[in-house]
Amino acid sequence: MPLKITVIGTGYLGATHAAAMAELGFEVLGLDIVPEKIEMLSRGEVPLYEPGLEELLRKHVAGLPGSSGRLRFTTSWEEAGAFGDVHFVCVNTPQKHGEYACDMSYVDSAFESLAPHLTRPTLVVGKSTVPVGSAARLAKRLAELAPAGEEAELAWNPEFLREGFAVQDTLHPDRLVVGVASERAESLLREVYATPLAEGSPWVVMDYPTAELVKTAANSFLATKISFINAMAEICEAADGDVVKLAEAIGHDERIGKKFLRAGVGFGGGCLPKDLRAFMARAGELGADQALTFLREIDSINMRRRGHMVELAREAVGGGFLGKRVAVLGATFKPDSDDVRDSPALNVAGQIHLQGGQVTVYDPKGMENARRVFPTLGYAPTALDAARGADVVLHLTEWREFRELDPATLGEVAAHRRILDGRNALDPELWRKAGWTYRALGRPRA
Numbered sequence: 001m002p003l004k005i006t007v008i009g010t011g012y013l014g015a016t017h018a019a020a021m022a023e024l025g026f027e028v029l030g031l032d033i034v035p036e037k038i039e040m041l042s043r044g045e046v047p048l049y050e051p052g053l054e055e056l057l058r059k060h061v062a063g064l065p066g067s068s069g070r071l072r073f074t075t076s077w078e079e080a081g082a083f084g085d086v087h088f089v090c091v092n093t094p095q096k097h098g099e100y101a102c103d104m105s106y107v108d109s110a111f112e113s114l115a116p117h118l119t120r121p122t123l124v125v126g127k128s129t130v131p132v133g134s135a136a137r138l139a140k141r142l143a144e145l146a147p148a149g150e151e152a153e154l155a156w157n158p159e160f161l162r163e164g165f166a167v168q169d170t171l172h173p174d175r176l177v178v179g180v181a182s183e184r185a186e187s188l189l190r191e192v193y194a195t196p197l198a199e200g201s202p203w204v205v206m207d208y209p210t211a212e213l214v215k216t217a218a219n220s221f222l223a224t225k226i227s228f229i230n231a232m233a234e235i236c237e238a239a240d241g242d243v244v245k246l247a248e249a250i251g252h253d254e255r256i257g258k259k260f261l262r263a264g265v266g267f268g269g270g271c272l273p274k275d276l277r278a279f280m281a282r283a284g285e286l287g288a289d290q291a292l293t294f295l296r297e298i299d300s301i302n303m304r305r306r307g308h309m310v311e312l313a314r315e316a317v318g319g320g321f322l323g324k325r326v327a328v329l330g331a332t333f334k335p336d337s338d339d340v341r342d343s344p345a346l347n348v349a350g351q352i353h354l355q356g357g358q359v360t361v362y363d364p365k366g367m368e369n370a371r372r373v374f375p376t377l378g379y380a381p382t383a384l385d386a387a388r389g390a391d392v393v394l395h396l397t398e399w400r401e402f403r404e405l406d407p408a409t410l411g412e413v414a415a416h417r418r419i420l421d422g423r424n425a426l427d428p429e430l431w432r433k434a435g436w437t438y439r440a441l442g443r444p445r446a
C-alpha cells in the first residue's frame, strides 16, 4: 500500500508540496485552517501565481474531470490525523512584529492541533524554516501530546524551492536533506522520495539541528553573494567601473560561480530577509552572535540599494519628486511570481510616492497584491500606460515582458526618455539607440 500523506498548511510551500506528492503517486490530504483557501484548492484553483502549479493541482484534485483523484483538502485535524502515515508541516514562520526573531506560533499551533489525533505509529516531518533547536523541542512535545507517544516521531526536512520554479524544484530537488532520529524515519522518507532519489537527487542524512541549520545557512550564503556583488556595484559607481562585466569575469572562476551575482536593487521576498534576521536573533540566544554579525552588514547593504535607487530617480528628475511622474515597471520581489512581500520594487515605488512623486506601477502578475499593500500608489494596466507622461521610468523587477519592450514605442509616450535599470537586465545599447538616457546600478553613465 502506498503511503498516505498529509500536508499541513497550503501556502506556497504546502500547496506545491501537496500537488507534487500526488504527482509522485501518493494519496494526499492537504489541511489549512483558512476555509476559503481549502474551498479554492478543492476547486483546483491556486490562491497565488506560480507557473505550472494550477495545472498540477487540477491533474490530481479529487472530483475534477480527468483528475487522478489522489489529492483532497480539509480543515479537520481529526481527519488529517486519521489519514496520514506521514504528515508534512509546511506552515509559515514570518518575522515577529518589531523583532528580528521568527514567529513560531503557526508551527507550534500546527503541532498542538495535530498531535492529539496521532493514535498510531506515524512520522511528522517539519518543512518550515525554523530556528535551530525547534525540532528537538517539537519532537518532545509530539511524544507528550500524541496518544501514540514515542511512536509519533519527528523528522526535519528543509525545503529549498524557489518561487517561480516551485513545481520543478519540488519534483526534481537538487538535494534532499533529512534530519532524523531513527532508521525508521529515514526509511519512511526514502519511500516518500523514491522517485527523485531514483533520478539521482543527492540524499543527505543528519541530525535535527544540522538539518535546521542547512536551510538558514543556504539562504544566508545566497544573500551574502547578492550583497557582495551589490557592494561591488557601489564601488564600481564610485570608480567608474562596470559591475556587470566584473560579475561576468569573476563568475568564470568555478569556485565563485556566476549565479546570484546580479547586482541591482537587491533581494526581497518572504524568505531571504526574514531568514537572515531570524538566524542572527537565534545566534544571539545561543551566545554565538559574533559569528553572524556580518549578516547585519549583508542586510544593510541590501536595504541601502533601495535608498540608492530612490536617489538616482530623484537626480534623474532634477532633484525633487514634487510634480514629477515616475513610472515603475515591476512590483513583485522577483519575476514569475505574484509575491510582493518585502519587495524592493514596491519599497522604492512607495518611498518615491511618500516623497511627493506621482508614481504609476505596472506588474504582469503582482498588481492585485501590490494594490492591497499599497493602495495609494497609481496603477496602470500595461507598461505602456504606466510610462505615459513619465519623467523617468524605473525598471525594478526583471520580467521577460520588460526585456521585450520596444524602447521606441515607450519613448513616444514618455515625457522624457530616461530609464533607470534597477536589475541590470535591459540592453543599454538598445535603449540608448532609441534616444533614452539609460542608467543602471553599478555601471558607468556613458
Ligand code: UDX
Binding pocket: 159, 160, 161, 162, 163, 164, 219, 222, 226, 259, 260, 261, 262, 263, 264, 265, 266, 267, 268, 269, 270, 271, 272, 333, 334
Ligand atoms: C529563496 C531561496 O533561493 C530558496 O532556496 C529558498 O527555499 C527560499 O528563498 P526565493 O525567495 O524564491 O528563494 O527567491 P530567490 O530566487 O532566492 O531570490 C531572492 C531575491 O534575490 C529576489 O528578490 C531576487 O530578485 C534577488 N536576487 C537574486 C538578486 O538581486 N540578484 C541575484 O543575483 C539573484
